[in-house]
Amino acid sequence: MGCLQKEKNESKFSDINKRRLLIVATKQTRWIFSLLGVWPMLTKNTKNIEKRLSLVIQLICQSFLFFIIIPAAIQLYWCEKNMKIKLAYFGALGFTTACAVKYITIVYRRREIRECIEQIEKDWHEVVSEETNQIMLKNIKISQRMTIICGSFMYCGGVLHQTMIPFLPGSIVSIVDNSSRRLLVYPIYEVMFDDQITPTYEIMYLIHIVTGMIVCTIAIGSCHLSILFITHVSGQNQIMISKLKNLMNTRDETIENMNQCMREIIYFHHEIIKFSSNVEKCLREICLIAIFEALLIICLAEYYSMVAWKHNETFSAIIYFILVDAFIFNCFIFCHVGEILQEQFRKVGEAVYMTEWYRLSHRNARALMLIIAVIQHPPKLTAGGLIELSYNGFVSIIKSTAAYFNILRMTEF
Numbered sequence: 173m174g175c176l177q178k179e180k181n182e183s184k185f186s187d188i189n190k191r192r193l194l195i196v197a198t199k200q201t202r203w204i205f206s207l208l209g210v211w212p213m214l215t216k217n218t219k220n221i222e223k224r225l226s227l228v229i230q231l232i233c234q235s236f237l238f239f240i241i242i243p244a245a246i247q248l249y250w251c252e253k254n255m256k257i258k259l260a261y262f263g264a265l266g267f268t269t270a271c272a273v274k275y276i277t278i279v280y281r282r283r284e285i286r287e288c289i290e291q292i293e294k295d296w297h298e299v300v301s302e303e304t305n306q307i308m309l310k311n312i313k314i315s316q317r318m319t320i321i322c323g324s325f326m327y328c329g330g331v332l333h334q335t336m337i338p339f340l341p342g343s344i345v346s347i348v349d350n351s352s353r354r355l356l357v358y359p360i361y362e363v364m365f366d367d368q369i370t371p372t373y374e375i376m377y378l379i380h381i382v383t384g385m386i387v388c389t390i391a392i393g394s395c396h397l398s399i400l401f402i403t404h405v406s407g408q409n410q411i412m413i414s415k416l417k418n419l420m421n422t423r424d425e426t427i428e429n430m431n432q433c434m435r436e437i438i439y440f441h442h443e444i445i446k447f448s449s450n451v452e453k454c455l456r457e458i459c460l461i462a463i464f465e466a467l468l469i470i471c472l473a474e475y476y477s478m479v480a481w482k483h484n485e486t487f488s489a490i491i492y493f494i495l496v497d498a499f500i501f502n503c504f505i506f507c508h509v510g511e512i513l514q515e516q517f518r519k520v521g522e523a524v525y526m527t528e529w530y531r532l533s534h535r536n537a538r539a540l541m542l543i544i545a546v547i548q549h550p551p552k553l554t555a556g557g558l559i560e561l562s563y564n565g566f567v568s569i570i571k572s573t574a575a576y577f578n579i580l581r582m583t584e585f
Contacts, residue, residue: 329498334384460556510561517550
């Protein structure tokens with residue numbers, strides 16, 4: 173049994189309790205990706221009817237997305253000649269396009285994501301002590317709270333924008349396109365049909381709202397994946413620190429028990445490093461798209477709010493400010509979880525160094541030195557391997573948005 177015999181407050185967890193805790197841990201993931209039709213791809217033991225239903229949901233989501241993106245892109249880039257109108261529509265279309273690419277990326281990376289979720293399930297099945305259980309539950313609660321906050325910001329900003337903008341006289345589109353036409357969030361390819369007649373306009377308006385909800389759900393889902401995986405890594409690192417603190421309690425035991433304890437710690441640390449590398453691999457493209465999406469939308473929304481404020485349209489300016497806050501927070505979440513990942517590995521290194529390694533045998537002490545050497549270059553969360561996601565990275569991103577916003581101010585009306 174090794175170290176497991178020395179953990180405090182040890183208790184037996186039945187398979188029923190472990191399954192219940194696992195359901196709690198993946199509850200939000202299951203809800204979000206079931207709405208997008210992706211969940212059966214990310215888990216085992218799914219029924220055939222669930223797989224068929226997920227394919228239907230995916231087809232519906234993709235149909236809504238491309239029904240908006242393709243006609244809007246044709247109208248905006250090939251038919252519309254006014255640069256100011258193009259700029260007014262570009263924010264919403266760019267966000268929808270970025271989320272469509274993220275949706276495709278999630279489907280493409282489904283095997284890597286499934287491996288990470290299976291590793292989470294495996295770690296929950298191996299819970300044997302109350303201390304370990306409490307550490308993992310604490311991190312799951314943090315993950316759930318962060319997801320709820322992220323979802324609140326995104327739905328309040330995104331869906332409110334999709335719903336209200338056509339009716340606001342001070343929206344960027346109405347300010348630029350000074351006509352009596354009834355407006356929509358996305359431009360319509362006018363050769364296809366006349367969007368001003370009833371009930372065509374009402375149908376298109378509802379389609380735009382549903383598309384906005386799908387887009388916001390995709391944005392929340394991509395953010396939730398990073399939160400779930402990184403908080404799980406954080407929990408595993410905290411368990412690792414607990415094991416290191418309990419290591420010296422075995423120094424009066426036999427050499428076999430001490431060696432067994434050390435083998436468990438080395439294996440546990442190897443699994444954490446492996447899981448972290450898999451997380452970085454499956455989130456690399458998603459993070460890259462999310463960061464460039466945030467760069468685009470933040471500077472455009474700031475520009476829209478400036479234009480609305482200049483025309484004394486306070487309510488429109490407030491909506492755009494909410495949108496700016498939503499995307500700043502979304503960008504901050506990715507950078508925050510990247511900082512958590514690095515910080516937790518630094519804490520593991522400190523815990524290894526603070527261990528009374530000088531009382532161990534030379535063999536076991538060298539094993540701890542190996543852990544310290546590995547932690548000198550901890551796994552990092554990056555956006556496509558180009559941008560390191562951390563607090564410093566977040567500051568750089570905000571500085572970049574400010575620079576692009578200054579460029580957009582040159583086109584001020």
